[in-house]
């Protein structure tokens with residue numbers, strides 16, 4: 180199929196883009212990398228009358244580390260992050276997760292903002308910003324600037340808190356805590372496919388070896404990436420160990436609301452979630468203790 184007819188605008192500045200959105204919000208779609216929107220247009224699952232192509236707005240792209248953490252422009256390509264040698268030291272989990280996103284050809288065009296705005300529950304970026312406690316900066320003519328916490332940004336499957344006239348402009352990720360160990364594990368049917376289920380973990384500990392502020396996020400297992408807060412509560416203040424991790428993973432699997440689809444049953448997703456969570460906890464511990472360096 181071919182897309183339904185649409186007008187195409189390529190604003191050169193953020194201000195122009197926001198003006199266009201203000202004038203056409205309900206009829207317009209933002210075009211970033213086009214890796215998701217392109218197929219949606221071709222299949223006429225999206226029929227906007229105007230496309231606002233933000234690829235010429237240079238200020239929306241790039242990485243800016245500072246004392247408050249790392250700011251990532253919404254138009255930053257996945258491959259730009261993948262190729263940045265500084266990323267692994269700044270935000271190890273992001274560096275670990277990017278290679279799981281699709282194939283290199285998709286990562287060459289696909290953007291951080293496009294992935295977040297699309298809000299696929301099996302995508303890596305929603306899980307990343309949820310685990311890392313990031314804030315998402317949106318701008319519009321009517322509301323000005325709005326910082327939205329990752330916990331509030333994702334409403335449900337393919338639905339975010341962005342208003343129709345809002346443009347997602349950047350992601351602000353707090354600094355990685357000293358000594359943190361991370362892991363991302365997922366199961367996909369083929370390399371480059373979306374995860375059937377995945378788990379991300381961050382572990383830190385105090386001087387006495389007790390876990391502090393543990394984070395466990397499951398994705399592909401419900402209508403949005405989910406922090407398994409009951410499992411996190413079991414881990415917080417405890418000494419790490421295989422029995423504890425197994426119990427926390429089993430609890431995490433009760434917190435999700437998985438679905439059946441062509442790729443897997445809900446029951447299988449719940450099983451995967453438990454296995455991946457338990458393994459991710461072990462991996463993150465090994466990295467926190469300096470026993471793994473990959």
Ligand SMILES: Cc1cc2nc3c(=O)[nH]c(=O)nc-3n(C[C@H](O)[C@H](O)[C@H](O)COP(=O)(O)OP(=O)(O)OC[C@H]3O[C@@H](n4cnc5c(N)ncnc54)[C@H](O)[C@@H]3O)c2cc1C
Nearest residue numbers: 209211212213214215216281289290292293296302303347
């Ligand atoms: C074969 C294939 C495999 C894939 N596998 C994975 C995978 O394993 N994991 C994964 O996470 N993703 C995967 N993807 C999706 C890929 O990461 C896309 O690049 C991403 O979801 C969309 O990014 P984009 O820049 O191409 O956005 P676009 O396609 O341009 O836009 C996507 C949506 O977001 C909106 N949008 C874009 N930017 C903004 C903005 N700044 N503000 C507001 N709204 C905006 C658009 O209007 C549109 O509705 C895959 C895609 C393909 C084609």
